[in-house]
Amino acid sequence: MSGGHASSLAPGQRHNGDADPRRRFVGARVTRLEDPPLVRGQGTYVGNLGFPNQLHMRVVRSPVAHGVLRSIDTSAAREHPGCRGVWTGQDVADIPPITFRPTSVQGLEPYRQYILARDRVRYIGEPVAVVFAADPYVAEDIADLVTMDIEALPVLLSADAPPGEFAPGHSTEAGVLRKQFGDVDAAFREAHEVVEVDVRVGRHSGVPMEPRGALARHDHSRDVIELYGAGKRPHAHRDAVAALLGRSPVGMHFYEGHIGGGFGVRGEIYPEDVLVCLAALRLGRPVKWIEDRRENLLACNHSREQHHVVRAALDRDARILAIDAKLWHDQGAYIRTHGARVPDMAMGTLIGGYHVPAYRAVGHIRLTNKTPAATYRSPGRFESTYACERLMDAVAERFGLSPIEVRRRNLIRRDQYPYPRPMEILDHPVELDSGDFPRLLDRTLEHLRWDDLQAEIARRRDAGECVGVGMGFFMEKSGLGPVDGAKVNVDTRGKVQVVTGSSSIGQGVETVMAQICADALGVDYADVKVIHGRTDMIDYGIGAHASRATVMTGGATRMAALNVRRKALEFAAAHMIEAPIEVLDIVDGKVVRTDRPGEPGIPLGRVAAALAPSPEVVAFGIPGLTAEGWFETAGLTHPYGIHTAVVKVDPDTGGVTVERFHVAYDIGCAINPMLVEGQIVGGVAQGLGGALLEEFVYDERGEPLSVTFADYLMPTAREMPPVEVLLTEDAPSPNNALGMKGAGEAGITGVGAAIAAAIDDAIGKPGAIRELPVTPQRLRAILAGRPAGA
């Protein structure tokens, strides 16, 4: 692993705050503060939690993919001696359907999901009833006693098929998204060449090791509903669930413990989250729900299934004049909390890091009788990068150029940044903040020893091996704002607490925030405790998703820490040290005089103690060594990268072995390169799953066939190649003081593209790979000249 930190960033030359005093922890490979309880079995996963007298909830799910729900027979369930309650849709008829995030996309409301099905069921696994019992085994026994009469309707399983009827008056095409700039039609009329690809990404998703879970109780003494097991967006979802229950947000708090993987799917609002809160309120007992793996694969958000037809108009030098993209997004049975974000982002990011003068994208959001879909790590971008890079490879083939040469001719140059694109992503204007893609390409080729690699591949091919190399270039988006806040306080023993509205889904938020705070304040990062995922400790929070926590919450933490620093120095200068503030500094947790080195400083704990409420302190300002900080970003940040895969194909079986995987990524400023590399390696594993293994398969009746880990194939350690990471900081973001960009999705975005290109190269058939995942059967069919699926 390499990656220098010779950042060109000059601290303090940007807006949004003071200069950082020094860099000691930012940029350092310090170990994670959050690990001790995890490695000692002291985690607070929701499965580990419980309250006295709690009930367990079990969900009864539809066994039919599409049908009219005629009746539900709960009588046998009610007669079971362990039954403490059975609800169907009629029992929760007062609860409105689950809302989605604000969007300018119109017309999605009719497609929302009720927490229990009403007149129709629309996918196998849809919650139809819930039962409650004191024992989870008994709850499952009782759930088996609930029967239902469903009159089957025709199932729709393809987003390509003509739309059907979702409900009377509503087509299964929930909406059509459009984005455009430049004169696309003119560009195609004048084009020297037009190249088109027709490619698909299969249905797969984030599958956390820990399945979903929720534990709710109603604290009668305070009239507060508490939900344990929250994640991702605790504040926003607290507000949303409170609204669904008709409660004031102050009467409801969300608590996030440890989470065994987020990946976009964990922490969204699902029917089950609302049901446990409602049950705690109505039944007057704590209610716990933990899904099993079958439910997890059946009912947690799916993702990715998208069909793209993308055309490029090119001049005689293979330079892009325009790109025209159409996509069909398989949304599954309902519109979930993300609304239209996945196809929106796919369309908004499809043209990646290329200079594209004119662009048009049309996205069809189609509902099918499959599990509802939503965001999964690198939502929309894994899909669109794959489509765009398949197109670029096809352009290279058409012009007889190397894939690298085609990229060189079309990548945005460093001097073109900031690079605006006259369109919006998620209702935000697009301006690529900074970048130097050609330089990253040079560094990648150098790091890979490209000529040696090519020679080695040629030698092995001569020896009869089927090996190849492929690349995927991607432009990410991160740091979605616009504003986040944090609170920092120092206690009388000098320990620092950072209260954030962020979430920790395992990515290292606590360590990274501690590093940023430590440098801004002048303390050791190990003395900083970071709070996240608690709506009762801070009023606002953006959670953790879309690679935003480091940029946004990190920005806010830095501002708050700088404010505490200023407060400590001002108070010390005024009341504790007879010295002008200009000669004071905070080093290793002590206020020191820079003009008298060697003189013992004053520990911050003493400053905090002196700031206890008193008439003098109130005259000075707000008591306590504490401050808030707010960070406003000037815009999205856009990290970018190149994935390179070396694969070996077994032509007899269609099996693919990934021998080597290389990720080059420009992150602007890595707060902790070790954690960034960890994020990247994990992302690569998931990307390889989506490219080669993972697929939710349905039969013709809409029966899901991938409901255990024997059928839904996650990559294991045995399938993982060594991953090399080249982390660079050549293009710091001008949108925040440290130049940070996001890290969460860098490992996954380009995997599908790189693997497809590498397999093409190995089998010597450019453009052969048009569908992910590349299963051995699909690849063998290509090699044998059989139609796909035969």
Add this chain to the structure above:
Amino acid sequence: MKPAPFQWHPASSLDEAVALLARYAPEDGRVIAGGQSLVPSMALRVALPAHLIDINGIASLARLEVEAGRLSIGACVRHAAFEHPVEPGVLGRLLATVAANIAHAPIRTRGTFCGSLANADPASEWCLVAATLGATLVAVSARGTREVAAADWFHGIMTTALAEDELLAEARLPLLATDARAGFHEFSRRAGDYALAMSLCTFRVVEGRMREARVGVGGVEPQPRRIPEAERLLEGERPEPETFARAARAAADAVDPLEDIRTRAAYRRDLVAASVRRSLQAACDDTH
């Protein structure tokens, strides 16, 4: 994924086990040893046994020994027992190769050889071993003991000759000749997954020619079996890649593959060809 209620009956002797089985088999009673197929099925509530007769405590069923030219494998012998050769000859070496392909280490420490044969999953490696090498299966019930040849054992997908009240107490494998060569190959999506196709081959080479060739294929049809069309093409021929390829194609043509929405027949035939060819080559190279 929590099993439905059931009653657990630990047995401390074979007599007690078959007595319990005679009593509870008619009431959805099942034998449990390693439980590596049964317990997941119960968790999914696909299997709903009312009674489990646990044979793990029966010391005599842990027997694993060579006698009279045969390897006797008791009902409680785990897959992991075969990871190192259980006898110094060709068979011990072959079983170690096969064992390494069975699922994952935790499963191998618990699952049993005889349990695999009683479960008769088409993709079971041990079932292919039994079918190809001609195992003898010893079924015990309160009514008595009988021996069943492997050729008569398999009755289709997860069905065997074992009666409801019978316990598969032991499997016996004939040792392989000292000059025999054996090869095994399977293809699965990931390391440890169920095989989409596999092949086990043995032959002797006498004066440069293959003799007593056996070609077994598993994971492809409802049950594993030998493929005489392939064996015929080997008998008396030199062990050469072209011959192996011919036999492999013959095997691919001879099988009638299972087909489902994920795995098409044409693809399974391709895998049979690859597996047979590779297992033959592995046997050819098996000259320790």
